[in-house]
Amino acid sequence: METLGGIGIFVETAQTQSFIATGRQLGISASAVSKSISRLEERVGVRLFQRSTRTVRLTIEGEVFLERCKRILSEIQAAEDDLSAMTQFPRGRLRVGLALAAGLPLPCLAAFMERYPEIELDLDFTDRLVDVIDEGFDVVIRGSDLSDSRLMSRPLGPYRPCLVAAPGYLEKQGRPSKPSDLMEHACLHYRWRNSGKLYQWPFKKKTSQHNGVALPIAMVCSDLEALLYLTIAGRGIACLPDFAVKDALAEGSLELLLDTHLTGGGTFHVVWPSSRQMAPKVRVFVDFMVEHFATGLVQKKA
Template sequence: METLSGLGIFVETAQTQSFIATGRQMGISASAVSKSISRLEERVGVRLFQRSTRTVRLTSEGEVFLERCKRILDEIQAAEDDLSAMTQFPRGRLKVGLALAAGLPLPAISAFMESFPEIELDLDFTDRLVDVIDEGFDVVIRGSDLSDSRLMSRPLRPYRPCIVAAPSYLEKKGTPGKPADLVNHACLHYRWRNSGKLYQWPFKKKSLKDAAGTLPIAMVCSDIEALLYLAKAGRGVACLPDFAVKDAIAHGRLMPLLDSHLTGGNTFHIVWPSSRQMAPKVRVFVDFMVEHFAAGLVTEKAH
């Protein structure tokens, strides 16, 4: 068991390239991760990682060893899934990738935990497009279409962008009637965590997109909840997904703006690897999310 644990720590470290991040993911200290890697290197007789003050990277020997370890751990997982399938009782660890979506998945996740207490959830929140198979996810909920033939998917429900501002802000600064009017407003922007690029507000025509490129920047952040808070506090105009602002709009804390000028939107999908038998824990999670996830989304325009 210690050997298997060491292999798991090794694979996780190869993915995170950080003892600290691996420890955080696995619930152990960075020191424990380092010691585990050192014991593994001593046992196999080669150096698996090149260490620096900021990161750790695989050696050429480590890259070869990583592929073998992944296959070993996949076989163990497949064996556990086969046994679970025999009993038809969903149990075990389920690694789930989730989009950073202003808390949208949390009510459904909480309800799932109550319904299936034998399933241990390992939740990973990110705005990047994860590699479901290579990163070892059992299932991923993401706000984009399926583009990988190795995956199966089911749609959850669409969402769309909304430009909003607080009534208190509009009383002071006035209400923009067209996108070009935003040059005179405090605009609150979202930055993608993975790429560092600003989210471009999706206006319909090219001329309006050009205008959007010149929008003032009063604030930039990489957290939807922070952006929502500051918009409700009257600090400026923000572009947020409709599910994030629907409650604030319903209670009059935010006002929708320039809706007829917007385009875009996407659909949340739940995806999972198609290469192996669908384990009961995956099947019940997929079915549960299809039934319950959409409760937090908007079925019609938010105003």
């Protein structure tokens, strides 16, 4: 059992490239991670990681060992899934990847936990496009297109971008009637956490620039809920997904702007590996999300 635990810590460290991040993920100290890796290296007789003050990176031997270890853990997971299938109620740890979507999936997740108390959710929120299989996710909810033939997916519902501002802001600063008017306004921007790039407001034509000058930047943040709060507070104009602003629009604390000038949008999907038999815990999660996720969206599934 200690050997298996050491393998699990090794695989997690190979993914995070950090003893601290691995410890945080597994709920143990960084020193415990380091000691486990050292014991494993001593047992196999080779150095698995090159260590520096900031990161740890796999050696050539470590890369070879990693592939074997991932297969071992995959077989253990498959065995657990088989046992789970023999029981009446789905159970076990379910690792779920989720987009940073202004709290959109939270009501569904809470309801799922109530329905299936024997399933232990391990939630990972990020705006990057994760590798579902290589990073060990059981299931992922994301708002991008599916391009990996190793994956299966089901649609959860569509979303689109909205340009919005608070009535108080518009009363003071005026309402833009065309995209070029935004050059005279305070624009609140979203920054992708993974890439550090700004989200580009999706106008139908290249109207996000005026005379070669980018849109003004009054504020930049990497959190949709913070961006929504500051927009409602009257700090400027923001481009947010429709599901994030639907309640504020209904209450009148935000108003829609330049709607006919915007394009883009997408569809949320629930995605899982197709490489093995669908485990009961994955099946009930997928079915539950397909049934309930769209209640938080503006447009429903066709």
